[in-house]
Amino acid sequence: MPTDAVAREALFRRIGERREELVALTRDLIRIPTVNPPGDAYTDCAELIGRRLAARGFQVEYVRGVGAAGDSDRYPRTNVVARIEGPRPGPCVHFNGHIDVVPAGEGWTVDPFAGVVKDGRVYGRGACDMKGGIAASIIAVEALLDEGLLPAGALEVSGTVDEESGGYGGVGHLAKLGYFSRPRVDHVIIPEPLNVDRVCIGHRGVWWAEIETRGRVAHGSMPFLGNCAVRHMGAVLHRIEEELIPRLAAKRTAMPVVPEGARQSTININAIHGGQREDHDGLPSPMVPDRCRMVIDRRYLIEEDPGEVRAEIVAILEDLRRNRAGFEYELREVLAFLPTMTDADAPVVRAVAAAIETVLGQPATQVVSPGTYDQKHVVRVGQLKDCIAYGPGILDLAHQPDEYVGIDDMVHSAQVMALSVLSLMNSR
Numbered sequence: 001m002p003t004d005a006v007a008r009e010a011l012f013r014r015i016g017e018r019r020e021e022l023v024a025l026t027r028d029l030i031r032i033p034t035v036n037p038p039g040d041a042y043t044d045c046a047e048l049i050g051r052r053l054a055a056r057g058f059q060v061e062y063v064r065g066v067g068a069a070g071d072s073d074r075y076p077r078t079n080v081v082a083r084i085e086g087p088r089p090g091p092c093v094h095f096n097g098h099i100d101v102v103p104a105g106e107g108w109t110v111d112p113f114a115g116v117v118k119d120g121r122v123y124g125r126g127a128c129d130m131k132g133g134i135a136a137s138i139i140a141v142e143a144l145l146d147e148g149l150l151p152a153g154a155l156e157v158s159g160t161v162d163e164e165s166g167g168y169g170g171v172g173h174l175a176k177l178g179y180f181s182r183p184r185v186d187h188v189i190i191p192e193p194l195n196v197d198r199v200c201i202g203h204r205g206v207w208w209a210e211i212e213t214r215g216r217v218a219h220g221s222m223p224f225l226g227n228c229a230v231r232h233m234g235a236v237l238h239r240i241e242e243e244l245i246p247r248l249a250a251k252r253t254a255m256p257v258v259p260e261g262a263r264q265s266t267i268n269i270n271a272i273h274g275g276q277r278e279d280h281d282g283l284p285s286p287m288v289p290d291r292c293r294m295v296i297d298r299r300y301l302i303e304e305d306p307g308e309v310r311a312e313i314v315a316i317l318e319d320l321r322r323n324r325a326g327f328e329y330e331l332r333e334v335l336a337f338l339p340t341m342t343d344a345d346a347p348v349v350r351a352v353a354a355a356i357e358t359v360l361g362q363p364a365t366q367v368v369s370p371g372t373y374d375q376k377h378v379v380r381v382g383q384l385k386d387c388i389a390y391g392p393g394i395l396d397l398a399h400q401p402d403e404y405v406g407i408d409d410m411v412h413s414a415q416v417m418a419l420s421v422l423s424l425m426n427s428r
Protein backbone atom coordinates (compact mmCIF):
# COMPACT_ATOMS: atom_id res chain seq x y z
CA MET A 1 0.00 0.00 0.00
CA PRO A 2 1.83 3.12 -1.15
CA THR A 3 1.61 5.97 1.28
CA ASP A 4 4.99 7.12 0.15
CA ALA A 5 5.66 10.50 -1.33
CA VAL A 6 5.19 9.28 -4.93
CA ALA A 7 1.66 7.97 -4.39
CA ARG A 8 0.81 11.05 -2.37
CA GLU A 9 2.03 13.41 -5.05
CA ALA A 10 0.08 11.52 -7.71
CA LEU A 11 -3.05 11.78 -5.59
CA PHE A 12 -2.58 15.50 -4.99
CA ARG A 13 -1.93 16.10 -8.68
CA ARG A 14 -5.05 14.14 -9.61
CA ILE A 15 -7.16 16.31 -7.31
CA GLY A 16 -5.49 19.51 -8.58
CA GLU A 17 -6.33 18.50 -12.16
CA ARG A 18 -9.97 18.08 -11.20
CA ARG A 19 -10.32 21.65 -9.93
CA GLU A 20 -12.84 22.63 -12.64
CA GLU A 21 -14.87 19.50 -11.98
CA LEU A 22 -14.92 20.34 -8.28
CA VAL A 23 -16.23 23.83 -9.08
CA ALA A 24 -18.84 22.40 -11.46
CA LEU A 25 -20.08 19.91 -8.87
CA THR A 26 -20.33 22.63 -6.21
CA ARG A 27 -22.33 24.81 -8.61
CA ASP A 28 -24.64 21.92 -9.51
CA LEU A 29 -25.32 21.31 -5.81
CA ILE A 30 -25.98 25.02 -5.12
CA ARG A 31 -28.41 25.22 -8.05
CA ILE A 32 -30.69 22.72 -6.32
CA PRO A 33 -32.39 24.95 -3.72
CA THR A 34 -32.62 22.53 -0.80
CA VAL A 35 -34.04 25.19 1.48
CA ASN A 36 -34.96 24.14 5.01
CA PRO A 37 -37.61 24.91 6.09
CA PRO A 38 -39.60 23.50 4.37
CA GLY A 39 -37.14 20.94 2.96
CA ASP A 40 -37.33 21.67 -0.75
CA ALA A 41 -35.79 19.52 -3.49
CA TYR A 42 -34.07 17.08 -1.13
CA THR A 43 -34.73 14.14 -3.46
CA ASP A 44 -33.22 15.95 -6.47
CA CYS A 45 -30.05 16.73 -4.54
CA ALA A 46 -29.76 13.24 -3.02
CA GLU A 47 -30.19 11.72 -6.49
CA LEU A 48 -27.51 13.98 -8.00
CA ILE A 49 -25.03 12.60 -5.46
CA GLY A 50 -26.36 9.04 -5.75
CA ARG A 51 -26.24 8.93 -9.57
CA ARG A 52 -22.71 10.27 -9.64
CA LEU A 53 -21.37 7.75 -7.15
CA ALA A 54 -23.34 4.83 -8.63
CA ALA A 55 -21.51 5.51 -11.90
CA ARG A 56 -18.25 4.99 -9.99
CA GLY A 57 -19.35 1.60 -8.66
CA PHE A 58 -20.83 2.64 -5.31
CA GLN A 59 -23.83 0.78 -3.90
CA VAL A 60 -26.39 3.55 -3.44
CA GLU A 61 -29.31 3.57 -1.03
CA TYR A 62 -31.98 6.20 -0.53
CA VAL A 63 -33.35 6.25 2.98
CA ARG A 64 -36.31 8.47 3.72
CA GLY A 65 -36.65 9.91 7.20
CA VAL A 66 -40.22 8.68 7.50
CA GLY A 67 -42.00 10.05 10.52
CA ALA A 68 -39.46 12.84 11.09
CA ALA A 69 -40.79 16.37 11.62
CA GLY A 70 -41.58 17.92 8.24
CA ASP A 71 -41.55 14.64 6.30
CA SER A 72 -44.41 14.42 3.79
CA ASP A 73 -44.97 13.30 0.22
CA ARG A 74 -44.58 16.94 -0.81
CA TYR A 75 -41.35 17.34 1.22
CA PRO A 76 -39.84 13.87 1.61
CA ARG A 77 -36.77 13.70 3.87
CA THR A 78 -34.62 11.85 1.31
CA ASN A 79 -31.12 10.83 2.43
CA VAL A 80 -28.54 9.12 0.24
CA VAL A 81 -25.89 6.67 1.45
CA ALA A 82 -23.26 5.35 -0.98
CA ARG A 83 -20.71 2.65 -0.15
CA ILE A 84 -17.87 1.03 -2.03
CA GLU A 85 -15.86 -1.92 -0.76
CA GLY A 86 -12.19 -2.51 -1.33
CA PRO A 87 -11.01 -6.00 -2.34
CA ARG A 88 -10.11 -6.88 1.26
CA PRO A 89 -11.86 -6.17 4.56
CA GLY A 90 -10.62 -3.20 6.55
CA PRO A 91 -11.77 0.00 8.18
CA CYS A 92 -14.57 2.12 6.73
CA VAL A 93 -14.19 5.88 6.41
CA HIS A 94 -17.46 7.77 6.04
CA PHE A 95 -17.92 11.32 4.72
CA ASN A 96 -21.22 12.84 5.81
CA GLY A 97 -22.56 16.13 4.49
CA HIS A 98 -25.92 17.76 5.07
CA ILE A 99 -27.63 18.77 1.83
CA ASP A 100 -30.08 21.23 3.40
CA VAL A 101 -29.42 24.98 3.46
CA VAL A 102 -31.04 27.80 5.40
CA PRO A 103 -33.27 30.27 3.50
CA ALA A 104 -31.34 32.86 1.47
CA GLY A 105 -32.69 35.89 3.37
CA GLU A 106 -31.96 39.49 2.37
CA GLY A 107 -28.79 41.34 1.41
CA TRP A 108 -27.41 39.26 -1.48
CA THR A 109 -25.52 40.94 -4.34
CA VAL A 110 -25.61 37.74 -6.45
CA ASP A 111 -28.34 35.18 -7.16
CA PRO A 112 -28.09 32.83 -4.14
CA PHE A 113 -29.02 29.77 -6.21
CA ALA A 114 -27.03 30.37 -9.42
CA GLY A 115 -23.61 29.17 -8.25
CA VAL A 116 -21.84 32.34 -9.39
CA VAL A 117 -18.06 31.96 -9.77
CA LYS A 118 -15.90 35.04 -9.26
CA ASP A 119 -12.54 35.99 -7.75
CA GLY A 120 -11.60 32.37 -7.09
CA ARG A 121 -14.76 31.70 -5.14
CA VAL A 122 -18.10 29.98 -5.67
CA TYR A 123 -21.00 32.02 -4.28
CA GLY A 124 -24.42 30.81 -3.23
CA ARG A 125 -26.56 29.69 -0.33
CA GLY A 126 -24.87 26.56 0.98
CA ALA A 127 -21.56 27.22 -0.83
CA CYS A 128 -19.78 27.36 2.51
CA ASP A 129 -22.31 25.48 4.67
CA MET A 130 -21.77 22.95 3.23
CA LYS A 131 -22.09 22.02 -0.43
CA GLY A 132 -18.48 23.02 -1.11
CA GLY A 133 -17.48 20.50 1.55
CA ILE A 134 -19.68 17.77 0.06
CA ALA A 135 -18.18 18.38 -3.39
CA ALA A 136 -14.62 18.27 -1.98
CA SER A 137 -15.29 14.94 -0.25
CA ILE A 138 -16.74 13.42 -3.43
CA ILE A 139 -13.75 14.56 -5.50
CA ALA A 140 -11.45 13.16 -2.78
CA VAL A 141 -12.97 9.68 -2.86
CA GLU A 142 -13.13 9.66 -6.67
CA ALA A 143 -9.43 10.57 -6.84
CA LEU A 144 -8.60 7.71 -4.47
CA LEU A 145 -10.45 5.31 -6.78
CA ASP A 146 -8.81 6.81 -9.88
CA GLU A 147 -5.40 6.18 -8.34
CA GLY A 148 -6.32 2.63 -7.29
CA LEU A 149 -5.82 3.51 -3.65
CA LEU A 150 -8.62 1.48 -2.09
CA PRO A 151 -6.92 -1.86 -1.43
CA ALA A 152 -8.90 -2.65 1.74
CA GLY A 153 -11.84 -1.49 3.79
CA ALA A 154 -14.68 0.64 2.49
CA LEU A 155 -15.54 4.21 1.68
CA GLU A 156 -18.91 5.78 2.31
CA VAL A 157 -20.41 9.11 1.32
CA SER A 158 -23.76 10.26 2.62
CA GLY A 159 -25.88 13.29 1.81
CA THR A 160 -28.34 13.88 4.64
CA VAL A 161 -31.21 16.23 5.38
CA ASP A 162 -32.43 18.55 8.10
CA GLU A 163 -29.12 19.28 9.85
CA GLU A 164 -30.20 22.89 10.17
CA SER A 165 -33.32 21.83 12.04
CA GLY A 166 -31.80 19.24 14.37
CA GLY A 167 -30.93 16.41 11.99
CA TYR A 168 -33.68 14.07 13.19
CA GLY A 169 -34.79 13.17 9.64
CA GLY A 170 -31.18 12.89 8.49
CA VAL A 171 -28.19 11.64 10.47
CA GLY A 172 -30.42 11.11 13.54
CA HIS A 173 -32.66 8.79 11.52
CA LEU A 174 -29.80 6.92 9.86
CA ALA A 175 -27.96 6.54 13.17
CA LYS A 176 -31.01 4.83 14.68
CA LEU A 177 -30.94 2.38 11.77
CA GLY A 178 -27.28 1.54 12.41
CA TYR A 179 -25.68 3.50 9.57
CA PHE A 180 -23.32 5.30 11.95
CA SER A 181 -22.21 2.40 14.15
CA ARG A 182 -19.51 -0.23 14.18
CA PRO A 183 -18.85 -2.58 12.55
CA ARG A 184 -20.28 -0.82 9.52
CA VAL A 185 -18.31 2.41 10.00
CA ASP A 186 -15.08 3.20 11.86
CA HIS A 187 -14.27 6.86 11.17
CA VAL A 188 -16.59 9.76 10.28
CA ILE A 189 -15.56 13.08 8.74
CA ILE A 190 -18.24 15.77 8.42
CA PRO A 191 -17.14 18.51 5.96
CA GLU A 192 -18.84 21.35 7.84
CA PRO A 193 -17.30 24.82 7.36
CA LEU A 194 -14.71 25.00 10.13
CA ASN A 195 -11.90 26.37 7.91
CA VAL A 196 -9.41 24.45 5.80
CA ASP A 197 -6.66 24.38 8.46
CA ARG A 198 -8.68 23.32 11.51
CA VAL A 199 -9.97 20.03 12.90
CA CYS A 200 -13.25 20.41 14.76
CA ILE A 201 -13.50 17.82 17.52
CA GLY A 202 -16.97 18.62 18.84
CA HIS A 203 -19.50 21.19 19.94
CA ARG A 204 -21.04 22.85 23.00
CA GLY A 205 -24.34 21.61 24.40
CA VAL A 206 -27.65 23.24 23.64
CA TRP A 207 -30.82 23.64 25.67
CA TRP A 208 -33.78 25.48 24.17
CA ALA A 209 -36.77 26.23 26.32
CA GLU A 210 -39.95 28.24 26.12
CA ILE A 211 -41.01 30.27 29.13
CA GLU A 212 -44.59 31.44 29.34
CA THR A 213 -45.78 33.96 31.92
CA ARG A 214 -49.46 34.19 32.74
CA GLY A 215 -51.66 37.10 33.81
CA ARG A 216 -55.23 38.28 33.48
CA VAL A 217 -56.81 40.50 30.80
CA ALA A 218 -58.34 43.89 31.65
CA HIS A 219 -58.97 47.24 30.01
CA GLY A 220 -55.69 48.97 29.13
CA SER A 221 -56.82 52.19 30.79
CA MET A 222 -57.14 50.38 34.12
CA PRO A 223 -54.12 48.06 34.17
CA PHE A 224 -54.40 47.76 37.97
CA LEU A 225 -57.54 45.66 37.41
CA GLY A 226 -55.58 43.10 35.36
CA ASN A 227 -52.31 41.25 35.70
CA CYS A 228 -49.78 42.00 32.99
CA ALA A 229 -47.95 38.93 31.65
CA VAL A 230 -45.49 41.12 29.70
CA ARG A 231 -44.37 42.91 32.87
CA HIS A 232 -43.83 39.53 34.49
CA MET A 233 -41.66 38.54 31.55
CA GLY A 234 -39.83 41.83 31.96
CA ALA A 235 -38.98 40.72 35.48
CA VAL A 236 -37.63 37.42 34.11
CA LEU A 237 -35.54 39.30 31.54
CA HIS A 238 -34.20 41.60 34.22
CA ARG A 239 -32.99 38.63 36.29
CA ILE A 240 -31.40 37.04 33.19
CA GLU A 241 -29.66 40.31 32.39
CA GLU A 242 -28.50 41.16 35.89
CA GLU A 243 -27.69 37.73 37.32
CA LEU A 244 -27.53 34.97 34.76
CA ILE A 245 -25.57 36.59 31.93
CA PRO A 246 -22.69 37.72 34.19
CA ARG A 247 -22.64 34.26 35.82
CA LEU A 248 -22.51 32.54 32.41
CA ALA A 249 -19.73 34.87 31.23
CA ALA A 250 -17.67 33.70 34.22
CA LYS A 251 -18.02 30.03 33.21
CA ARG A 252 -14.97 29.45 31.02
CA THR A 253 -14.19 26.20 29.27
CA ALA A 254 -11.16 24.13 28.42
CA MET A 255 -12.93 23.27 25.13
CA PRO A 256 -11.11 25.10 22.31
CA VAL A 257 -14.33 26.77 21.11
CA VAL A 258 -14.14 29.23 18.22
CA PRO A 259 -14.77 32.06 17.94
CA GLU A 260 -13.15 33.07 21.22
CA GLY A 261 -16.35 34.82 22.38
CA ALA A 262 -18.07 31.41 22.57
CA ARG A 263 -15.44 29.94 24.94
CA GLN A 264 -17.91 30.44 27.77
CA SER A 265 -21.53 29.66 28.52
CA THR A 266 -24.07 31.80 26.63
CA ILE A 267 -27.77 32.51 26.41
CA ASN A 268 -29.70 34.07 23.56
CA ILE A 269 -33.26 35.31 23.64
CA ASN A 270 -34.49 33.77 20.38
CA ALA A 271 -38.00 35.20 20.41
CA ILE A 272 -40.44 36.99 22.63
CA HIS A 273 -44.10 37.68 22.17
CA GLY A 274 -46.82 39.08 24.39
CA GLY A 275 -50.16 40.74 23.86
CA GLN A 276 -52.04 41.26 20.64
CA ARG A 277 -50.75 40.05 17.30
CA GLU A 278 -49.12 42.71 15.15
CA ASP A 279 -49.81 41.24 11.73
CA HIS A 280 -52.78 43.44 10.94
CA ASP A 281 -53.04 47.03 9.68
CA GLY A 282 -55.49 48.51 12.15
CA LEU A 283 -54.88 50.02 15.56
CA PRO A 284 -54.56 47.71 18.55
CA SER A 285 -57.23 47.65 21.23
CA PRO A 286 -56.42 48.55 24.85
CA MET A 287 -55.82 45.27 26.63
CA VAL A 288 -53.66 44.06 29.47
CA PRO A 289 -51.92 40.97 28.03
CA ASP A 290 -52.57 37.71 29.84
CA ARG A 291 -49.81 35.71 28.16
CA CYS A 292 -46.20 36.29 27.18
CA ARG A 293 -43.93 33.69 25.64
CA MET A 294 -40.16 33.72 25.26
CA VAL A 295 -37.82 31.18 23.69
CA ILE A 296 -34.33 30.98 25.13
CA ASP A 297 -31.28 29.35 23.54
CA ARG A 298 -28.80 28.26 26.16
CA ARG A 299 -25.39 26.99 24.98
CA TYR A 300 -23.31 25.22 27.57
CA LEU A 301 -19.95 23.64 28.23
CA ILE A 302 -18.69 20.12 28.70
CA GLU A 303 -17.74 21.13 32.27
CA GLU A 304 -21.37 21.98 33.08
CA ASP A 305 -24.04 19.59 34.31
CA PRO A 306 -27.07 19.63 31.95
CA GLY A 307 -29.39 19.42 34.98
CA GLU A 308 -27.76 22.54 36.39
CA VAL A 309 -28.39 24.42 33.12
CA ARG A 310 -32.12 23.88 33.56
CA ALA A 311 -31.99 24.43 37.32
CA GLU A 312 -30.51 27.93 36.89
CA ILE A 313 -33.58 29.03 34.95
CA VAL A 314 -36.00 27.25 37.26
CA ALA A 315 -34.38 28.95 40.27
CA ILE A 316 -35.05 32.40 38.79
CA LEU A 317 -38.65 31.51 37.89
CA GLU A 318 -39.38 29.93 41.27
CA ASP A 319 -37.90 32.89 43.11
CA LEU A 320 -40.16 35.23 41.15
CA ARG A 321 -43.16 33.01 41.82
CA ARG A 322 -42.54 33.26 45.55
CA ASN A 323 -41.71 36.95 45.67
CA ARG A 324 -43.55 38.70 42.85
CA ALA A 325 -47.31 39.21 43.24
CA GLY A 326 -49.40 37.43 40.61
CA PHE A 327 -46.40 35.73 38.93
CA GLU A 328 -47.24 32.43 37.26
CA TYR A 329 -45.22 30.60 34.67
CA GLU A 330 -44.81 27.48 32.63
CA LEU A 331 -41.50 26.11 31.36
CA ARG A 332 -41.32 23.82 28.33
CA GLU A 333 -38.19 22.19 26.97
CA VAL A 334 -37.98 22.61 23.19
CA LEU A 335 -34.70 20.88 22.33
CA ALA A 336 -31.66 19.50 24.14
CA PHE A 337 -28.30 18.12 23.00
CA LEU A 338 -25.36 17.28 25.23
CA PRO A 339 -21.93 18.74 24.52
CA THR A 340 -19.57 16.36 22.74
CA MET A 341 -15.81 16.30 22.26
CA THR A 342 -13.73 13.63 20.53
CA ASP A 343 -10.40 12.74 22.16
CA ALA A 344 -7.62 14.97 20.93
CA ASP A 345 -5.56 11.89 20.01
CA ALA A 346 -8.35 9.82 18.42
CA PRO A 347 -7.34 8.21 15.08
CA VAL A 348 -9.43 10.50 12.84
CA VAL A 349 -8.18 13.61 14.66
CA ARG A 350 -4.55 12.58 14.26
CA ALA A 351 -4.98 11.54 10.62
CA VAL A 352 -6.67 14.76 9.53
CA ALA A 353 -4.30 16.98 11.53
CA ALA A 354 -1.27 15.27 9.96
CA ALA A 355 -2.83 15.61 6.48
CA ILE A 356 -3.46 19.33 7.03
CA GLU A 357 0.17 19.80 7.97
CA THR A 358 1.31 17.90 4.85
CA VAL A 359 -0.99 19.73 2.43
CA LEU A 360 -0.86 23.25 3.85
CA GLY A 361 2.60 23.14 5.37
CA GLN A 362 1.37 24.44 8.70
CA PRO A 363 0.20 22.76 11.89
CA ALA A 364 -3.54 22.12 12.24
CA THR A 365 -5.53 23.84 14.96
CA GLN A 366 -8.03 21.86 17.03
CA VAL A 367 -11.31 23.66 17.56
CA VAL A 368 -14.78 23.11 18.96
CA SER A 369 -17.89 24.51 17.26
CA PRO A 370 -20.04 27.03 19.14
CA GLY A 371 -23.21 25.42 17.74
CA THR A 372 -24.11 21.77 17.37
CA TYR A 373 -24.04 19.76 14.17
CA ASP A 374 -24.69 16.14 13.26
CA GLN A 375 -21.73 14.80 15.29
CA LYS A 376 -24.17 14.60 18.22
CA HIS A 377 -26.20 11.85 16.51
CA VAL A 378 -23.09 9.92 15.44
CA VAL A 379 -21.69 9.99 18.98
CA ARG A 380 -24.88 9.62 21.05
CA VAL A 381 -27.08 7.43 18.85
CA GLY A 382 -24.45 5.64 16.76
CA GLN A 383 -22.08 5.32 19.74
CA LEU A 384 -19.22 6.07 17.37
CA LYS A 385 -16.60 8.29 18.99
CA ASP A 386 -14.17 8.64 16.11
CA CYS A 387 -15.91 11.58 14.47
CA ILE A 388 -14.86 15.11 13.57
CA ALA A 389 -15.85 17.99 11.34
CA TYR A 390 -13.39 19.15 8.71
CA GLY A 391 -14.23 21.16 5.62
CA PRO A 392 -13.19 24.04 3.37
CA GLY A 393 -15.80 26.66 4.26
CA ILE A 394 -15.11 29.66 6.46
CA LEU A 395 -17.15 29.35 9.66
CA ASP A 396 -18.08 33.03 9.90
CA LEU A 397 -19.72 33.01 6.44
CA ALA A 398 -22.27 30.30 7.28
CA HIS A 399 -25.88 31.49 6.92
CA GLN A 400 -24.73 34.98 5.78
CA PRO A 401 -25.71 36.82 2.59
CA ASP A 402 -23.10 36.40 -0.19
CA GLU A 403 -21.91 33.15 1.39
CA TYR A 404 -19.03 31.67 -0.63
CA VAL A 405 -16.40 28.96 -0.61
CA GLY A 406 -12.83 29.51 -1.82
CA ILE A 407 -11.83 27.26 -4.73
CA ASP A 408 -8.24 26.84 -3.49
CA ASP A 409 -9.62 25.91 -0.08
CA MET A 410 -11.86 23.26 -1.67
CA VAL A 411 -8.93 21.76 -3.59
CA HIS A 412 -6.73 21.73 -0.47
CA SER A 413 -9.45 20.24 1.69
CA ALA A 414 -10.07 17.49 -0.89
CA GLN A 415 -6.35 16.68 -0.73
CA VAL A 416 -6.48 16.63 3.07
CA MET A 417 -9.53 14.34 3.02
CA ALA A 418 -7.97 11.92 0.52
CA LEU A 419 -4.70 11.75 2.44
CA SER A 420 -6.60 11.25 5.71
CA VAL A 421 -8.40 8.25 4.20
CA LEU A 422 -5.09 6.76 3.12
CA SER A 423 -3.61 6.99 6.60
CA LEU A 424 -6.79 5.73 8.32
CA MET A 425 -6.93 2.75 5.94
CA ASN A 426 -3.37 1.89 6.90
CA SER A 427 -3.81 2.44 10.60
CA ARG A 428 -4.72 -1.11 11.47
Ligand SMILES: [Zn+2]
Nearest residue numbers: 129130163192
Ligand atom coordinates in the same frame (compact mmCIF):
# COMPACT_ATOMS: atom_id res chain seq x y z
ZN1 LIG B 1 -23.75 23.12 8.29
